[in-house]
Amino acid sequence: MSEETEAHKAQYASKKGEVVLRDHEYDGIQEYDQTLPNWWLFVFFGSLLFFFGYWIAYYQLGWSKTDGEKIDQAMERIxxxxxxxxxxxxxxxxxxxxxxxxxxxxxxxxxxxxxxxxxxxxxxxxxxxxxxxxxxxxxxxxxxxxxxxxxxxxxxxxxxxxxxxxxxxxxxxxxxxxxxxxxxxxxxxxxxxxxxxxxxxxxxxxxxxxx
Ligand code: HEC
Incomplete structure (x- = not known):
């Protein structure tokens, strides 16, 4: 079976609430073949996007102060x-x-x-x-x-x-x-x-x- 038809089969099966197992088996352990739920994918890609935005804002553009700088400023005020x-x-x-x-x-x-x-x-x-x-x-x-x-x-x-x-x-x-x-x-x-x-x-x- 080609990759594509297998993916279709898995999607169809999980829609019906059935469980599909992948062909391989290692030491008696088998793997589910199911599409990931949308909420999970949403959180996963959402966190990737968030990381990217945060990385640019915090580390590349320096929009926010580091903890060290915040402490230095507080000490100076004191x-x-x-x-x-x-x-x-x-x-x-x-x-x-x-x-x-x-x-x-x-x-x-x-x-x-x-x-x-x-x-x-x-x-x-x-x-x-x-x-x-x-x-x-x-x-x-x-x-x-x-x-x-x-x-x-x-x-x-x-x-x-x-x-x-x-x-x-x-x-x-x-x-x-x-x-x-x-x-x-x-x-x-x-x-x-x-x-x-x-x-x-x-x-x-x-x-x-x-x-
Ligand atoms: C951990 C021990 C310790 C504590 C607690 C301590 N002292 Fe002292 N104090 C010393 C020592 C030792 C000296 C002598 C310093 C020197 O010769 O340079 C001294 C010296 C002094 C002197 C000078 C005395 C003289 O005859 O010239 C004064 C005044 C003094 N202390 C006041 C205080 C006050 C007020 C406090 C509390 C807020 C205090 N000390 C807490 C150890 C201490």
């Missing part, structure tokens, strides 16, 4: 917004304002204490001493520096403390026993850094006397 918030905060913040206004405001201090408890005590200790009591009159040093010893390694002005928390251990410094402070400004808005600074100032009245 960085710009962060920088703007920091600039706005720095414009109204100075040593005097931190001591006289921020560190005397109970709301700022309470907020700063809460943030400190949530983020900083693992390395600086609940009582800011950078030590933890392990019972029996013994204590263990934590990785951070004491924040109540009257020493401020990277500058003792309120704005120095703000900057250190915001930017972390300065580039070029080996840190403390090799451990460095991270740049919390990457994780927190500037207002929270200012609240943390206010809290630390309030805990060290000798270092930051009120006028």
């Amino acid at each position: 960085e710009t917004a962060k920088k703007k918030a920091l600039d706005e905060m720095l414009a109204k913040l100075d040593d005097r304002a931190l001591i006289e206004e921020w560190s005397t405001n109970p709301e700022h201090i309470a907020a700063g204490e809460e943030i400190f408890q949530a983020n900083c005590i693992a390395c600086h200790g609940q009582d800011l001493s950078a030590k933890i009591d392990i019972g029996g009159g013994q204590s263990v040093n934590l990785p951070g520096l004491s924040l109540t010893d009257g020493e401020w390694k990277y500058g003792s002005k309120p704005m120095d403390v703000f900057r250190l928390i915001n930017e972390g251990t300065p580039a070029g410094s080996d840190g403390h026993n090799g451990a460095k402070m991270e740049a919390w400004g990457q994780k927190m808005p500037p207002i929270q850094i200012a609240e943390l600074t206010a809290f630390l100032i309030s805990k060290n009245p000798k270092d930051f006397p009120q006028p």
Whole structure:
């Protein structure tokens, strides 16, 4: 039987709801000889067309942005917004304002204490001493520096403390026993850094006397 008549036979049979098998048989396996349903062909050729259009638009003409470009743009927007918030905060913040206004405001201090408890005590200790009591009159040093010893390694002005928390251990410094402070400004808005600074100032009245 020629190819053409076989195709006709298969089409006729499937219209009648009969099943036609092809002549060959391999390992006992035979193959149906039926025309594919129209809905299947429609989806198949439709997806071919879609692929072709998509390939031209996306890969050849570059109509849409790649995921990488979208992420880069979003990151840029976030960085710009962060920088703007920091600039706005720095414009109204100075040593005097931190001591006289921020560190005397109970709301700022309470907020700063809460943030400190949530983020900083693992390395600086609940009582800011950078030590933890392990019972029996013994204590263990934590990785951070004491924040109540009257020493401020990277500058003792309120704005120095703000900057250190915001930017972390300065580039070029080996840190403390090799451990460095991270740049919390990457994780927190500037207002929270200012609240943390206010809290630390309030805990060290000798270092930051009120006028
Ligand atoms: C993973 C441990 C770790 C955490 C958490 C941490 N710090 Fe530190 N911090 C350090 C280390 C280590 C140093 C010393 C850095 C150096 O010497 O360069 C330091 C230094 C500091 C200093 C300077 C102290 C001085 O005497 O000069 C301040 C202020 C400070 N941290 C505030 C904070 C605040 C506020 C937080 C919470 C938002 C915090 N730290 C969370 C490890 C930590």
